[in-house]
């Protein structure tokens with residue numbers, strides 16, 4: 001591991017507060033294929049943690065283990081203080097799950113299904129958290145009011161995904177797992193979804209663990225981004241912190257005498273100082289861009305994969 005990659009397990013929890021998710025040395029094998037080779041991370045109450053990684057890196061596997069859907073091969077995992085392999089109904093009622101795709105319930109109508117699923121949570125209502133979510137309010141926040149009476153088989157792909165999110169949150173979970181929630185969303189649906197996540201974390205202190213391949217989305221939503229590659233968390237931090245870990249070059253753009261110039265510089269500040277020293281007021285439209293999350297992500301994954309060989 002090089003110095004530019006943060007050591008796995010370096011996430012620090014708030015002192016005194018039990019983490020909502022606590023994973024140490026998590027391992028998973030399918031036959032002789034090792035998918036998770038020692039994953040370490042934790043999440044605090046109200047935090048949005050985004051799990052990034054190439055196809056097949058093990059993101060869904062990680063989430064399914066934490067949801068209690070899949071038995072791990074080894075390591076320590078605690079979710080809301082409970083080993084997910086031994087979680088009971090009461091524990092499950094505090095989780096919300098949005099899987100990659102649901103393919104059932106096609107004859108049910110939207111309102112009917114949400115009312116039905118919500119009824120399972122009534123027994124777990126508390127003074128602090130009334131469960132389930134009132135259906136009309138839920139339909140409103142996920143943008144399905146107009147489709148409330150529509151049979152599920154007739155929803156568009158984006159509406160279907162909104163319904164998946166509604167199913168995930170109908171029980172007002174303390175912890176919400178979302179596996180690629182915005183696939184098929186148009187830009188407006190995506191923005192509504194981002195607002196919804198902010199509402200869940202701000203109003204309800206819901207903790208969120210989500211996977212996505214949309215780096216823009218990761219940057220918008222995440223308090224912390226985890227990059228999973230070669231079976232481990234190879235980097236952890238905000239988009240800004242990650243980009244500072246990668247000693248990338250910045251791009252400097254400017255115009256002079258009506259011409260556009262672009263230059264990559266390792267030290268943008270001294271380059272710009274020199275540029276003004278030489279050309280002074282002739283310089284216009286100056287822009288300096290640090291490596292974006294996409295470039296940072298690609299470099300971190302490539303470094304990890306290079307070392308793994």
Ligand SMILES: Nc1ncnc2c1ncn2[C@@H]1O[C@H](COP(=O)(O)OP(=O)(O)OP(=O)(O)O)[C@@H](O)[C@H]1O
Pocket residue numbers: 030035053054055056057058059060061062
């Ligand atoms: N039930 C299973 N049996 C055998 N191998 C599996 C099983 N489930 C997943 N795998 C393999 O484990 C690896 C990790 O899969 P996983 O779905 O967790 O990755 P992912 O990071 O979520 O990928 P993607 O970004 O494509 O959704 C893949 O190589 C996959 O083929």
